[in-house]
Amino acid sequence: MGWVRSTASFRTDFQFTGFAPTIPTVNPSPVDQFDVAALLEASQPQPRIPWTWYAIGAGIFLAILNRMLAGQSAQIDAALNAVCAIAMAGVLFTLMAISVSGVRAVRSQHQRLDAAAEMIQLRRWPEAAMTLRHLLSEPAKTQPFRTQALVYFSVILARYDRFDDAIAVQEHLLDHEQLDPGSAFGLGIGRAMAMLRQDRLFDADRAISELRRAPGAGDSGGLALLEIYRDVKTGHPVEAIEIFDKKWKLLRDQLGHRVGDAWGLIARAHDLLGHEEQARQAVNNATLLTPPAELLRRYPELEKLTGRYTPAPMPAI
């Protein structure tokens, strides 16, 4: 059966968005020179020129002109009709061309934004950062586009540990943009996480309290992870473990591989309580899902586990 044997020829290097996946690297931060306030200003959409109304006005003007000048002679009438028809056709054609050009510009911006989103998912941080800087350096064609670009930008800033700027962008979005409840909730979680990283514990606790009052908060794995982090950071390991035990399935189902973060934090909680065996198992589970270096980058508090528990080894290729 030839078609069975030919499965070995299935490609593994897929053609999409022009780049192939690589092992993620973090270069020296490309965002160090980003002026966040300037980008927030530059990306504001500019008022649109009301071409349609101008076209309608031109059409009415031509119709009135035609009426006023008509009736002098048959030749003048014919000439006037021809001029008016050509002018109307010109106005309509120009309007169509402007519309088509506008739609193409919007589509191009959205394609670049989608590419930036994919770069973020693939952890190609430098490319994503530069793409978003270019997009935010010019006026956005639409407000929803700008909102989405700024959400991605806040993720990049947090990734490069520019937490103050990430919080500034998130608060700008929460205060000034119309967000759907789900997006606002996700942004709130990101902001509270950045506050915890900045040791702004009081602000983070207040933000978490606000998030808990949102509809559906009890079913949020992201909020559960945030609360576990807060409890581990503030020295409340028992509470962290309680949340984990209660919301384990939620964390697993919603966070995917990021549930490794929860395991890492629970390892620290058990370690604080002297539960060595549970801590060892939790470190094993955490490092099965997430490389140890990445866990330490996200949660510096886990540094205290280094050297005391062995990460799960990855098999040799």
Add this chain to the structure above:
Amino acid sequence: MLTAEAAIHRTRRDLMLGIALKVLMPLAVFGCFLVGSESLRLFMLFGVIGGWVALGLSSVRRAQLVAMSPSLIAAGRFEEAEQQIDQAILAFSPFSAAKLRPLHHLALLRHAQRRWQETALLCRELLGHRRNVLRGLSNPARLILTDALLEMGDVRGAYDALTILHREKMSLAEILHLTLLQLDYSARIGAWRSMVENMPGKLQFVELMPTDAAALAQALLGLAARKLGREDWAKWLGDRARLLADAQPLMDQRPMLRELWNSDAPGAGQG
């Protein structure tokens, strides 16, 4: 509730009517300049254009309504989604995209309901249209067609669909779906060696998948590793899969996975 056959029949009928209208429309506009007095011509012209604009606005309103149905399907609210989709399919629109999109959503719904025969029927109907008419529906339809064919045991049909998909330009989400389908297909035909080729690259994709898909993909990779005698990889991948999903439902879904876990000592779990 519309059956797949009824939905297809209705869509085909409306597409034919839409084509007829698109041919008659310029003729009607031209005819307005030939018949009757000047005021009657103007009245007829406004009537024709106004009718076309009304049809367009109605299509846009229905498209906005049915745009919610994928979210409803993802949330498990199948009855609500079915109602919206049925309304959109039964309503007339002269625009092909407005008729094909609800059909695609019906295929998504049947796929979520695990009604594979109807899913395959609807996807094949969609894929029978020209690419420029499908407008971004071609890849998603072919992906769920492949999944349905695999579930129905039509491995040859799935292979044909996979071959076409590998030539297409795809988004990241589509690539992730395709990766899982390719692993599933390879496992069903016992192509274990091809499954473990380029493991680091595949794992990078697998880690981006939704939880259930990531668990299944890693379980299948673990089974392939076991078949090739790589017990270290089999255990590592099996343990990762069990951290993401319960083993029993995965084994119920893919009985071949019993070989991966039934011979394992208790490994990773809830600690």
